[in-house]
Amino acid sequence: MKKAEGANLDRKLFAGMRIRRLRRELALTQAVMAESLGISTSYLNLIERDQRPVSAQILIKMVDVFDIDPRGLAGDEEARAYTQLREIFADPLFQDTPVADQEIRDISAASPNAVDAIARLFQTYRDASTTSSMLAERLADNTHGETTSALMSFEEVRDFINQRSNHFPELDDYAEELYIKAGLVDDDPFLALRQYLQHAHGVSTRIGPVDLMGDDLRRYDRHRQTLFLSELLNQSSRAFQIAYQLAYFEHSKAVEEIISNSNLENSEAQRLARLALINYAAAAILMPYGIFLQTAEDNGYDITLLSRRFGTSFEQVCHRLTTLQRPGAKGVPFFLIRIDNAGNVSKRFAAGGFHFSRFGGTCPRWNIHDSFRQPGKVMTQIICMEDNTRYFSISRTVSRNRSAFDKQDNQFAIGLGCEISHAGKLVYSHQYNLEETKSDMPIGVNCRLCERLDCHQRATPPLMRSLRVDDNIRGLSPFDF
Structure with missing residues (x-):
C-alpha cells in the first residue's frame, strides 16, 4: 500500500470540495467512488458536504485506490x-x-x-x-x-521550477551514474571531477589569478580545451563549477527536452531555465539523490555535516534539500528563501507548501532577518502563519567570499523550513517541545497582506482593510485598522 506521505493523519480533515472535484475529474459517480472506498453513498455524500471528516483509513484507501498525492486532499494546494x-x-x-x-x-x-x-x-x-x-x-x-524583460522571464522560470516541485528525476538519474563513474565515492570532489573532465573530455582545469580572470568565476576556452576557474573560488565552489561544465557537456540534450516540454516560450526565459537546470544537475552530481537522502535521514538533516560529507557549501546543501521529491523516496518537504540585508528575495522554492509572496518581501518578525546580526550562526524558530499553519525554520547567513581585501563580499541569509509535522526529523528541533505553541512567533506573508492587529513591527497597513485615524491616540504601531 502506498504511504500517505505529507498528510497529518492525526488532524481532522474536512476536504469535501476537494474530494468532489477529484471524483468529477475521474468521471465517477458517488456510488462508484463509495463502493471503491468501501463506504456507503450517503456517507460519501456527507463527506463531500463537509458534514463528516475524512478519516485516516479513508484517506489511505483513496491514496491506494486512486493513486493520488494526499497533500492535495490535505489542502496544501488550496x-x-x-x-x-x-x-x-x-x-x-x-x-x-x-x-x-x-x-x-x-x-x-x-x-x-x-x-x-x-x-x-x-x-x-x-x-x-x-x-x-x-x-x-x-x-x-x-x-x-x-x-529589458529579464524580471518577467525570471518570474516565469521560477514558476516553472515550482510547478515541478523543484524536482527533475531525469537529471538525478544521470548524476547518480556520474557520481560512481567519476570516482567521487572515494575521492575529494574537486580532484575526482577535475581528473574525470580531463580523461572523459580532454579538458584541463587551471586556476586563474584574479588579475587575469577579473570578475569571471568560470571561463571555458574551447580552442585551448581548458576550463579556467578564479582563484577567489573556494574548494567547494571549484568542484561545483567543474560539475556544471560536465553537466553541460554530457546532459544538455536532457535539459533541452525538459525545456521543450515546458510552457516556456520566451527565448530569454528558456536561456534562464537552461542555466537553472544545468546548475541543478551540477548539484546532483556532487550530492547524488539516493546517497544524499540516506545520509540526511541518518543524521537528522544536519546541514553542516552534509556540507562536510559531500564537500559542498551550506547554501548548496540547503538548495539540494528542497529537491528531494522522488516518488517513493521523498525527503522532508522543505521550503527555501534567500534574502539580502535589505530584505530583497533573490531565491525561493516552496516544496514545503510555505506561503510566499510573489510581489513583496518577508515578515520582519521572522528571525531570518536577525541572521545578519550574528553571521554564520544557525538560528531556529517556530513560526505560525495567519491560518495557524506552523513551520520550523532554520536560518543562517552565507557569504560569497570571492573578493579581494578591498572589495565588499556579498552576504545573504538563507531560510530553510518545513511544516511542524516533519520537524521531529531535524536535529535542530531536539531542544523544542514541538507540541507547545506558546513560543511560536506569529508572522504573516508580508505587511501589506497580513491582518494581525497586535504587530508592532508593521511597515505598511494591510491593503484589504481601511485605516482608522484618531488624532488623540498614538499606539505602538502607526497603523490602526
Missing part, C-alpha cells in the same frame, strides 16, 4: 492558491470591487486551476505595468535603450 489569490485581490486595482475573504477561500477550494489562470493574467498585467513605468521613466529622463 492554501497556496488562497495565499496567491488573496495577494492579487489586495492590489489597489481592486479597491473599488472588494472580494470577501470567504469568496477567496471558496474559489481557491473549488477551482485551483482557475486561480493559476488568474495569477498568470495578473502577472501579465503587472509585467505590462512595469514595462510601461520603465518606458515612462526613460522618456522623462530623455534616455534611450531597450527595456
Whole structure:
C-alpha cells in the first residue's frame, strides 16, 4: 500500500470540495467512488458536504485506490492558491470591487486551476505595468535603450521550477551514474571531477589569478580545451563549477527536452531555465539523490555535516534539500528563501507548501532577518502563519567570499523550513517541545497582506482593510485598522 506521505493523519480533515472535484475529474459517480472506498453513498455524500471528516483509513484507501498525492486532499494546494489569490485581490486595482475573504477561500477550494489562470493574467498585467513605468521613466529622463524583460522571464522560470516541485528525476538519474563513474565515492570532489573532465573530455582545469580572470568565476576556452576557474573560488565552489561544465557537456540534450516540454516560450526565459537546470544537475552530481537522502535521514538533516560529507557549501546543501521529491523516496518537504540585508528575495522554492509572496518581501518578525546580526550562526524558530499553519525554520547567513581585501563580499541569509509535522526529523528541533505553541512567533506573508492587529513591527497597513485615524491616540504601531 502506498504511504500517505505529507498528510497529518492525526488532524481532522474536512476536504469535501476537494474530494468532489477529484471524483468529477475521474468521471465517477458517488456510488462508484463509495463502493471503491468501501463506504456507503450517503456517507460519501456527507463527506463531500463537509458534514463528516475524512478519516485516516479513508484517506489511505483513496491514496491506494486512486493513486493520488494526499497533500492535495490535505489542502496544501488550496492554501497556496488562497495565499496567491488573496495577494492579487489586495492590489489597489481592486479597491473599488472588494472580494470577501470567504469568496477567496471558496474559489481557491473549488477551482485551483482557475486561480493559476488568474495569477498568470495578473502577472501579465503587472509585467505590462512595469514595462510601461520603465518606458515612462526613460522618456522623462530623455534616455534611450531597450527595456529589458529579464524580471518577467525570471518570474516565469521560477514558476516553472515550482510547478515541478523543484524536482527533475531525469537529471538525478544521470548524476547518480556520474557520481560512481567519476570516482567521487572515494575521492575529494574537486580532484575526482577535475581528473574525470580531463580523461572523459580532454579538458584541463587551471586556476586563474584574479588579475587575469577579473570578475569571471568560470571561463571555458574551447580552442585551448581548458576550463579556467578564479582563484577567489573556494574548494567547494571549484568542484561545483567543474560539475556544471560536465553537466553541460554530457546532459544538455536532457535539459533541452525538459525545456521543450515546458510552457516556456520566451527565448530569454528558456536561456534562464537552461542555466537553472544545468546548475541543478551540477548539484546532483556532487550530492547524488539516493546517497544524499540516506545520509540526511541518518543524521537528522544536519546541514553542516552534509556540507562536510559531500564537500559542498551550506547554501548548496540547503538548495539540494528542497529537491528531494522522488516518488517513493521523498525527503522532508522543505521550503527555501534567500534574502539580502535589505530584505530583497533573490531565491525561493516552496516544496514545503510555505506561503510566499510573489510581489513583496518577508515578515520582519521572522528571525531570518536577525541572521545578519550574528553571521554564520544557525538560528531556529517556530513560526505560525495567519491560518495557524506552523513551520520550523532554520536560518543562517552565507557569504560569497570571492573578493579581494578591498572589495565588499556579498552576504545573504538563507531560510530553510518545513511544516511542524516533519520537524521531529531535524536535529535542530531536539531542544523544542514541538507540541507547545506558546513560543511560536506569529508572522504573516508580508505587511501589506497580513491582518494581525497586535504587530508592532508593521511597515505598511494591510491593503484589504481601511485605516482608522484618531488624532488623540498614538499606539505602538502607526497603523490602526
